[in-house]
Amino acid sequence: MGSLFLRSGRGLVTAMAVFWLVFLVAPIVVTLASSFTSSTYLTFPPPGWSVRWYLSAFESEWVWSTFWNSVVIAVVSTAIAVALGIAAARVLARHRFYGRGAFEYAVLSPLIIPGVVVGFALLNVSVLIETQDAGLLNLIIGHTMVTTPFTLRSVWSSMAGSDISLEEAAQSLGATRWSAFWLIVFPLIVPGIVAGAIIAFTFSFNDVTISAFLSAREARTLPVELMSHIEYLPDPTPAAVSSLMIVITLAFFLLVERTVGLGVFADR
Amino acid sequence: MSVGRAWGRGSRFPASLATPVLLAFAVFIVAPCVMLLVKGLEPAAETGAWPDFTNVLGVFDSKVGQQALNRTIRISLIVTVICMLAGYPVALFIARCGPRWRGLLLAVVIFPFLISAVVRAFGWTVLLGDSGLANKGLIALGLIDRPIALVQNEIGIIVGETHLLMPYMILSLLAVLQRIDPNLRHAAESLGASPVSVFWRIVIPLTLPGLLTGTLLVFSLAMTAFATPFLLGGGRTPILTTLLYDYAFTLFDWRLAASIGIVLLVLGILFVTVHRFVSSRGMRSYG
Amino acid sequence: MSDVEVSGVSKRYDELWAVKRVSFTAPAGSFTSLLGPSGCGKTTTLRLIAGFAALDEGEVRIGGRPVDDLPPWRRNLGVVFQNYALFPFMTVFDNVAFGLRRRKVPRGETAERVAEVIDLVGLPDLAQRYPRQLSGGQQQRVALARALVIRPEVLLLDEPLSNLDAKLRAEMRFELKRIQRETGVTSIFVTHDQEEALTLSDQIVVMNLGTVAGAAAPKAIWEQPESAYVADFLGIENLFPGTVGAAAGPDEPVAVSVDDGAAVLRAAADRAPGSAVVLGIRSGDIAMRRSEGAGAAEEPNFLDGAVREFTYVGSAVVYQVDCPDLPAPLIVTAQQDFAIGDRVRLRLPPESIKLLRPEAPPDRSGDRP
Numbered sequence: 001m002g003s004l005f006l007r008s009g010r011g012l013v014t015a016m017a018v019f020w021l022v023f024l025v026a027p028i029v030v031t032l033a034s035s036f037t038s039s040t041y042l043t044f045p046p047p048g049w050s051v052r053w054y055l056s057a058f059e060s061e062w063v064w065s066t067f068w069n070s071v072v073i074a075v076v077s078t079a080i081a082v083a084l085g086i087a088a089a090r091v092l093a094r095h096r097f098y099g100r101g102a103f104e105y106a107v108l109s110p111l112i113i114p115g116v117v118v119g120f121a122l123l124n125v126s127v128l129i130e131t132q133d134a135g136l137l138n139l140i141i142g143h144t145m146v147t148t149p150f151t152l153r154s155v156w157s158s159m160a161g162s163d164i165s166l167e168e169a170a171q172s173l174g175a176t177r178w179s180a181f182w183l184i185v186f187p188l189i190v191p192g193i194v195a196g197a198i199i200a201f202t203f204s205f206n207d208v209t210i211s212a213f214l215s216a217r218e219a220r221t222l223p224v225e226l227m228s229h230i231e232y233l234p235d236p237t238p239a240a241v242s243s244l245m246i247v248i249t250l251a252f253f254l255l256v257e258r259t260v261g262l263g264v265f266a267d268r
Numbered sequence: 269m270s271v272g273r274a275w276g277r278g279s280r281f282p283a284s285l286a287t288p289v290l291l292a293f294a295v296f297i298v299a300p301c302v303m304l305l306v307k308g309l310e311p312a313a314e315t316g317a318w319p320d321f322t323n324v325l326g327v328f329d330s331k332v333g334q335q336a337l338n339r340t341i342r343i344s345l346i347v348t349v350i351c352m353l354a355g356y357p358v359a360l361f362i363a364r365c366g367p368r369w370r371g372l373l374l375a376v377v378i379f380p381f382l383i384s385a386v387v388r389a390f391g392w393t394v395l396l397g398d399s400g401l402a403n404k405g406l407i408a409l410g411l412i413d414r415p416i417a418l419v420q421n422e423i424g425i426i427v428g429e430t431h432l433l434m435p436y437m438i439l440s441l442l443a444v445l446q447r448i449d450p451n452l453r454h455a456a457e458s459l460g461a462s463p464v465s466v467f468w469r470i471v472i473p474l475t476l477p478g479l480l481t482g483t484l485l486v487f488s489l490a491m492t493a494f495a496t497p498f499l500l501g502g503g504r505t506p507i508l509t510t511l512l513y514d515y516a517f518t519l520f521d522w523r524l525a526a527s528i529g530i531v532l533l534v535l536g537i538l539f540v541t542v543h544r545f546v547s548s549r550g551m552r553s554y555g
Numbered sequence: 556m557s558d559v560e561v562s563g564v565s566k567r568y569d570e571l572w573a574v575k576r577v578s579f580t581a582p583a584g585s586f587t588s589l590l591g592p593s594g595c596g597k598t599t600t601l602r603l604i605a606g607f608a609a610l611d612e613g614e615v616r617i618g619g620r621p622v623d624d625l626p627p628w629r630r631n632l633g634v635v636f637q638n639y640a641l642f643p644f645m646t647v648f649d650n651v652a653f654g655l656r657r658r659k660v661p662r663g664e665t666a667e668r669v670a671e672v673i674d675l676v677g678l679p680d681l682a683q684r685y686p687r688q689l690s691g692g693q694q695q696r697v698a699l700a701r702a703l704v705i706r707p708e709v710l711l712l713d714e715p716l717s718n719l720d721a722k723l724r725a726e727m728r729f730e731l732k733r734i735q736r737e738t739g740v741t742s743i744f745v746t747h748d749q750e751e752a753l754t755l756s757d758q759i760v761v762m763n764l765g766t767v768a769g770a771a772a773p774k775a776i777w778e779q780p781e782s783a784y785v786a787d788f789l790g791i792e793n794l795f796p797g798t799v800g801a802a803a804g805p806d807e808p809v810a811v812s813v814d815d816g817a818a819v820l821r822a823a824a825d826r827a828p829g830s831a832v833v834l835g836i837r838s839g840d841i842a843m844r845r846s847e848g849a850g851a852a853e854e855p856n857f858l859d860g861a862v863r864e865f866t867y868v869g870s871a872v873v874y875q876v877d878c879p880d881l882p883a884p885l886i887v888t889a890q891q892d893f894a895i896g897d898r899v900r901l902r903l904p905p906e907s908i909k910l911l912r913p914e915a916p917p918d919r920s921g922d923r924p
Contacts, residue, residue, distance in 0.1 A: 009464070017361030020354040020434065021373065024380050027391025027431065030401070034394050042394050044401050088289045095282045103286060106293045112540045113301065114492030114532045116509045120516060120525060121300035124307060145296050165640040168607050171627040172634040173654030173705060180628075183653075187644050206384035208495035212513070223386045227499065230390050239394075242387040249382050253375075262374055 028246060035239035042236050053240040063241055066225040073136065073221060074204040077143035078151075081200045082193060084144070085151025089189075092152075093159040110146045118146060119213030126214070135219025142214050143204040150203060151196035158192025159185070195260040202252050206245065301533065308526035323527040332511065333528075340507040343422060343497075344490035347429045351486045352479065354430070355437030362438070363445040374442075381435045385495035392428050392500060393419055420502030428496040433489055437482035444478030445471075480546055488539035492532055508532060556583040556741055557618030557708040559604065564613035566599055571919045573599040575765040576613070581709075581743055581758065583618075586735055588744045588752035590788065591762035597745045600762070601711050604743065606630050617708055628657070633702030633740070637714040639694045641686035647673075647697050648682040654705035672704040676734060692723045696730075703738060710735070710742040716751060728754055749789050753777060761785045765919055783833035783911040791835040792886040796913060799826040808905040818880035821855050822908040833911040838873065838888040840907035845893070846900035856905055860885065862897045876901065 030044050035053055037046030057063050088107045092100070110118060122142050126132045162185055170180035211221045222245070229238045256262070309319035327333040362373045380388065396402050396418035403415040418424060448471065456466045494509040501507065506514060508528055515525035559581040566574040574596040581587040589597040602608045604615055606627035615622055622630050641650050648669060655665045673682065676696040686694055695715060702710060715731075716724045732755055735742050746752050752759045753773045760770040761784075768788075769781040780786040783794055800810040800819070808821035811834055826832060846859055860878035872892065875884045876899060885901065893899060 009467075013357045013360055016354070016357035020358050021376055023354075024431065024434065025376055027388050027395060028380060028383060029391075030395050031387060031391040042397075043399050044394050084289050084292060087285045091282050091286045091289065095285075097281045099281070103290065106298070107289060109293070109297055112536050113297070114494075114509065114536050116492065116494045116512055117301070117304065117529045117533050117536070118297070120512060120529050121304045122296065123516070124303050124522070124526070125296075125300045128303070141296055145293070148292075163638065163640065165636045165638060166642060168605070168627065169634060169636060169640040169701075170642070170653065171607070172605055172630075172632055172711075173701065174628045174631075174657030175653075176626070176628050179657070184642055202382050206382065206387075208385045208498075212495070212498075213516070223384045226384075226386050226390075230386065230393065230499065238390060242384075242390045245384055245387050249384070250379070253379055253382055257375065262371070262378055 031239060031242045032246060035236060035243040037236050037239070040235055042239060053236045054244075056235070056237045057240040057244070060237060062225055062229075063222070063237075066220050066222040069136065069139075069219055070205055070222040073139045073143055074201045077140045077147060077204050078197050078200040080140075080144045081147040081151045082155075082197050084148045085155050085196055086189075086193065088148070088152045089156035089159055089192075093156055094164070107152055108149045111149045115146065115209035116213070118142065119210045122210075123213045133216050133218075135214065135216025138214040138216070139211060139219060139221065142210040143207065146207070146210055147200035147203050150199045151193075154196030154199065155189055155192045158189040158195075162188040191260045195256055198252050198256050202249055206249065304526050304529050304533070307523060308530040310523055323523055324530055327524065327527050327531060332506065336506045336508050336511045339422065339505065340491055340509075343425055343429065343507060344487050346426055347433060347490045348483055348487045350426070350430050351434045351437040352483060355434055355441055355482060356479075358434075359438050359441035359445055363442060377435050377438050380431065385432070386499065388431060389428060389496060389499035392424065392431070396424060396427065419500055420504075422501070422505055424500035424502070425497045425505065425507070428500040429490050429493055432493060432496050433486045436485045436489065440482030440485060441475055441478045443481075444475045448474050477547070481543065484539060484543045484546065488536065488543075491535055491539075556739060558583040558585075559587075559709055559741060559743060560614075560616040560619075561600065561604065562614050562616070564600065564603055564615060565611050566596075566603055566608060567611050572765050572921075574603065574610075575919065577762070577765070577767050578613075579758075579760045579767060579770050581741055583741055584739045585757040586732075586742045586744065586755055587758045587760060588746055588756040589760050589762055590746055590749060590752040591768075592747055592788070594764075595762040596765035597747075597762045598713055599765075601713055601743060601745050604709070605632055605634050605711055631705065631708050633705060633707035633710045635695075635698045635702050635710070635712045635715045637717060639686075639698040639715075639718075641694055641697055641701075643686055646683050646685055647678075647689070650686070650697055651701045651704050653701065658705065668704055669700075672700045675703065675737065676700045677730060691719050692727060695719065695727060699731075699734065703734070703740070707740065710738075710740045712742060712744045714745055714747070716746070717748070724751075731755060753789075761788055763788075763914075768914070779909065780835075781912060782914045783835065784914050786833070786835045786909065786911050790837075791909070792838045793834075793836045793841075794911070795834045795881065795883070797832055797834045799828055799830045799832055799910070801828050809910075811908075811910065813881060815882040816880050818858060818878070819855075820903060820908060821905045822910050823906045824908075824910045826910055831913055833913050835909045835911050836903055836907055838886040839871075840904060841885065841887045842902040842904075843874070843876070843887050843889045843891075843893070843899050846898045856903045856908075858885070858901045858903065860899055860901060862893045862895055862899060864895065865893065 034042055034044050034046055036049045036051065037043070037053070038048035038050040039046060088103075092104055119142060122138060122145075123132065126134070126138050131137065166184050166188075167180045170184045171177065175183060206223060207221070208223045208227065211224045212227070215221060215224045222241070226238055226241055226245075229241075308324060309321065310323070311317060311320035328337055358377070362370055362377070365373060394400055398415040398417075400418070402418055403412075406412045407415070418427070452470055452474075453466055456470050457463070461469065492509060494513070497505075497507050498510045498513065501510060508531065512525050512528040512532070515521045515528065561580070562578045564574060564577045565572060577596070577600055579587070589600055591597045599608065603610045604617075606622065606625060610623060617630070617632075642653065645653070651669045651672060652665050655668060660668070669682070676699045678693065678696045678700065681689065681693065686697065689697065698715070712731075716727055719727060728751060744752075744755060756773055758770060759773055759776050761768045761776070763784050769776065769785040771781075776785065777789060780789055780791070787794060795816070796814045797811040797820075798814060800812055808823050809826055809828075810819050810821055811826075811832060812819045813834065820834060822834065858878045858880055860876040862874055863877045863884055864875040866873050871888045871890055874887045874889060874893060876887055877884050878901070887901065
């Protein structure tokens with residue numbers, strides 16, 4: 001009796017879990033599948049298969065220009081976020097000082113402040129100092145600020161594994177504080193830096209919220225441009241573009257999974 | 269006494285490292301937020317004194333603002349409840365799987381939340397549209413006889429946000445589920461508890477902190493989500509964040525937009541504070 | 556070879572003085588142990604000598620030269636860490652060569668000196684292995700080699716043996732002794748293990764709550780510890796606070812009455828009447844036999860008691876004996892067998908009873924050290 005109840009309970013849990021797991025992948029699968037449709041309108045399942053919408057995407061000027069914008073923004077903001085993340089992680093992992101809690105709070109604040117607020121607040125500033133047309137610069141600043149918490153966390157947790165005595169050993173053997181950092185600490189935190197950089201890049205490349213506020217006319221990111229194309233749904237080209245974005249994200253996701261593991265996402 | 273010591277020399281402020289970081293955050297996060305506060309609390313009349321809260325309160329006096337607030341809270345509550353009910357079985361299922369499957373399923377949970385909100389919204393638009401799979405399925409089941417609107421309304425927002433936020437709930441629950449000492453289960457069983465009562469009396473209570481964390485996280489992120497409701501809600505169902513966007517870019521009333529921004533900022537800080545308070549208490553009582 | 560003079564060194568972390576007015580001298584070529592329980596400041600003292608932390612007061616001189624303004628990388632000290640602190644992504648060779656490379660030693664000489672020191676510490680040919688591929692004892696030797704290859708003025712060792720199992724620890728103790736003798740390097744060794752300190756050192760500095768509780772050669776500190784604290788740390792099992800009474804005459808033992816007990820014991824020591832002391836006696840110095848007659852012990856330094864509990868330790872049996880005249884049970888080591896409840900008569904020889912200075916724990920807070 002008990003075991004029957006138990007077994008049906010387990011079956012119920014499994015059925016619900018499977019339903020919701022399918023729910024989680026459904027829009028991704030549907031996007032991928034519908035991008036290969038042969039028809040000129042979007043429907044699922046597609047009536048036939050073709051790659052014409054990918055060709056159309058590759059021929060579209062808007063795809064290429066905004067794609068390069070997105071890449072430039074993601075690369076530059078990731079580089080700065082990594083530098084800031086390393087410095088902040090070093091401060092938090094190695095130093096104890098009055099106001100350390102406030103420092104941590106400040107650097108992690110972009111996770112607390114809603115994205116719309118960050119985006120709109122930065123837009124206000126750029127209007128005030130009349131740089132609102134420098135879209136690329138504004139986007140880089142915005143993306144840097146919201147991705148630094150990710151690089152900080154990732155680098156910080158990799159620093160936790162490196163004991164201070166390693167640095168002290170290096171120093172006692174004649175390495176200055178700087179060379180002890182570069183020769184001993186840096187090689188140890190490379191995985192954390194790589195993971196943080198990938199997460200930051202992925203976030204920046206896919207971001208809509210901050211970009212929606214800071215994109216100027218000539219500096220739109222791919223997701224923002226895609227947004228306006230989806231609103232009208234003229235043809236399935238956006239589906240092809242979306243699928244390409246999924247593939248790029250998947251590549252980075254697998255890179256993280258292979259190098260440092262999925263734990264970096266799980267410990268929030 | 270020195271194994272794993274992390275602290276370095278002294279307790280001086282590491283100025284050369286911390287200053288650039290602090291400077292960046294002061295200029296590009298703190299200052300803009302302060303400006304937002306200044307703008308949002310500007311007096312409406314020229315004679316009024318700063319701070320003037322009439323604008324911020326006015327957000328909720330107007331019909332549009334009040335509706336947006338109610339809708340935001342309603343949607344967030346619904347999404348949170350769905351995430352709780354859905355996240356629990358998923359987390360239990362994943363925790364029960366062997367290591368190989370667990371890795372794969374974890375990837376299934378984590379991957380969607382790296383995907384751009386636009387792409388996901390696009391997928392949902394296709395799925396939930398008039399000729400989408402969802403409508404076809406409902407018709408096939410005989411629940412409806414012609415397609416109903418599932419996007420460009422609150423349903424679309426709820427589905428999209430559930431998809432956006434469920435991973436947070438699952439991961440919060442998994443974090444506590446995986447920390448449960450299997451000996452507790454064995455101890456309870458050796459004391460005569462059936463597997464069913466082990467589940468209700470041991471597993472469920474031990475996952476409450478994770479459930480609480482997940483709930484707070486999902487609710488606060490639902491309250492402040494922008495891209496998903498913007499893309500799936502259509503123009504006629506504004507919530508606070510999309511209303512802010514409308515005020516900023518359609519109506520060009522930046523003072524009102526700033527006022528909404530202040531409300532969202534306060535909400536964000538409030539949730540984190542509650543979360544910290546709750547989780548520090550939770551730590552204490554659950555060791 | 557250089558001597559190390561630590562004079563009046565104090566270091567504060569937040570509200571507590573981790574180290575307070577610590578002074579001692581490690582003569583050139585000697586082996587000095589800093590002995591004490593965790594939190595006594597011994598590791599902090601070592602870190603101050605190494606330059607990993609800046610001292611708040613006092614001075615450290617190495618070879619007569621003050622070093623307090625020198626960063627660690629200019630002090631030329633070898634440091635062996637408790638967790639060895641081997642660089643995990645470098646081979647054994649690269650670990651050992653690290654210090655030589657920082658000193659821009661030519662390639663050929665580096666290889667020579669590394670080979671030499673690897674031989675000195677008794678490592679087999681493992682130069683291309685990584686630390687994680689080595690046993691604990693091998694890692695220990697690599698750490699030693701890395702510290703010694705730079706020909707340091709002083710070798711600092713922070714509990715280097717505490718992560719090894721008992722057998723390996725005993726072996727490494729001999730090795731450490733041999734290597735120190737062969738190199739003649741001035742060594743300062745931090746440990747919480749009294750046996751380690753006794754077997755290795757020329758001098759033991761016992762530390763307590765950030766201060767020096769006593770410093771002497773192992774034999775001296777073993778036979779005549781200065782204070783009750785040092786005695787306790789060196790494993791004198793029986794310690795009873797007492798008060799000195801009048802001596803029977805010059806060169807006669809003084810009578811000491813045990814506080815909170817009826818016992819009055821004679822001790823071969825000179826103390827002013829009325830002074831507060833702590834009586835200490837090792838468990839092995841007490842003679843124990845079955846008490847025959849019922850009459851109470853009348854002779855001096857005899858006590859009657861009953862066996863309460865015993866543990867067998869291989870070479871002997873350790874007994875806990877309840878004595879009505881003492882405030883706490885007495886620990887006695889004996890070769891013979893007694894059963895629980897056996898009535899016994901104990902003799903505490905006056906020459907074995909040490910009169911120790913009772914000690915108030917030092918205050919670690921406050922603005923001044």
